[in-house]
Amino acid sequence: MGQALIRKLSDETLESYRALARERGTSLEAELRELIEANRPLAKKPAHVLRRMSDEALAMTPPDGPDASDSTLLIRWDRDTNHGKWLDDGWADDAGR
Numbered sequence: 001m002g003q004a005l006i007r008k009l010s011d012e013t014l015e016s017y018r019a020l021a022r023e024r025g026t027s028l029e030a031e032l033r034e035l036i037e038a039n040r041p042l043a044k045k046p047a048h049v050l051r052r053m054s055d056e057a058l059a060m061t062p063p064d065g066p067d068a069s070d071s072t073l074l075i076r077w078d079r080d081t082n083h084g085k086w087l088d089d090g091w092a093d094d095a096g097r
Contacts, residue, residue, distance in 0.1 A: 014028070021031045045053075 021028045
């Protein structure tokens with residue numbers, strides 16, 4: 001595993017993380033490691049990979065289905081169920097919409 005030394009952090013910032021670490025019963029290092037890992041930049045995929053993924057997703061959509069390419073119902077479901085968290089199986093009671 002790699003290491004990094006970060007210089008010129010304000011005393012207030014470090015004290016905030018030290019206090020958080022004390023509250024959670026962890027170390028300053030553990031708190032900073034968790035912060036860095038949680039905010040790691042996403043790896044960018046090349047355009048040809050994104051195009052292939054899009055084509056594969058479109059291929060799974062029936063061209064003559066009732067909701068063929070209209071994403072409105074999916075967006076509403078996602079919003080109204082907090083990304084499926086408010087439903088047991090993610091799709092329950094959705095047939096009547």
